[in-house]
Amino acid sequence: MKRYLVAAVQVILLISLVACLEPAKRPFYEGIDLQSRIDNQQRRIDEDISLGELARPEAEIVQENLNWIKQEYARAKYDGRISGEEWNRIEQYLDQNSKMITEKKDNPVKRLFSSPYQPPQVISIQDRISNQQQRIDRGIATGELTLREAEIIQGNLTWIKGEYAKMKAEKSLTDLELKQIGDMLEQNSNMIYNKKHNPVRSLY
Numbered sequence: 419m420k421r422y423l424v425a426a427v428q429v430i431l432l433i434s435l436v437a438c439l440e441p442a443k444r445p446f447y448e449g450i451d452l453q454s455r456i457d458n459q460q461r462r463i464d465e466d467i468s469l470g471e472l473a474r475p476e477a478e479i480v481q482e483n484l485n486w487i488k489q490e491y492a493r494a495k496y497d498g499r500i501s502g503e504e505w506n507r508i509e510q511y512l513d514q515n516s517k518m519i520t521e522k523k524d525n526p527v528k529r530l531f532s533s534p535y536q537p538p539q540v541i542s543i544q545d546r547i548s549n550q551q552q553r554i555d556r557g558i559a560t561g562e563l564t565l566r567e568a569e570i571i572q573g574n575l576t577w578i579k580g581e582y583a584k585m586k587a588e589k590s591l592t593d594l595e596l597k598q599i600g601d602m603l604e605q606n607s608n609m610i611y612n613k614k615h616n617p618v619r620s621l622y
Contacts, residue, residue, distance in 0.1 A: 456487065486531050550606065605621060
């Protein structure tokens with residue numbers, strides 16, 4: 419018994435050592451810190467404009483870059499999971515734009531995209547609902563979702579659909595209402611693919 423205990427402790431220590439030696443890896447599922455970096459960069463641009471630290475032409479370019487990055491991020495997470503390649507690409511864009519904001523002398527302001535700028539195409543709520551329904555159906559078919567998990571997540575989505583329909587029927591949706599629906603879809607989306615960090619639960 420004592421021998422087994424010693425062996426177990428040795429295995430744990432070995433795993434810990436490997437973990438320390440191995441470079442830290444960012445998690446490649448949606449919503450860990452890319453959104454935080456985007457939000458932070460938006461605040462910095464707004465602050466620099468108000469303080470006059472960014473000239474108007476410079477501010478316009480770094481803002482267009484960030485709007486384009488937001489669009490690329492929305493596209494990358496549209497299917498519910500961001501790949502490592504997509505994650506690294508978006509981080510590189512954020513790094514480049516960040517340096518332009520604070521180090522204009524060594525990193526002249528320039529556009530990160532080659533095509534003419536187009537305002538980000540906002541993915542509609544209905545498209546997000548339809549996409550999430552497909553992911554739930556696929557999760558059930560592949561066994562990635564247990565029956566109980568599927569029941570809760572499907573219940574959440576059905577409830578979100580009802581709330582969205584109710585809001586649309588009463589009046590035009592405000593930005594705040596659209597954000598509320600979007601946030602609920604985001605929470606439910608995280609539960610589908612990331613149950614370890616986002617335990618499945620009812621939203622209502």
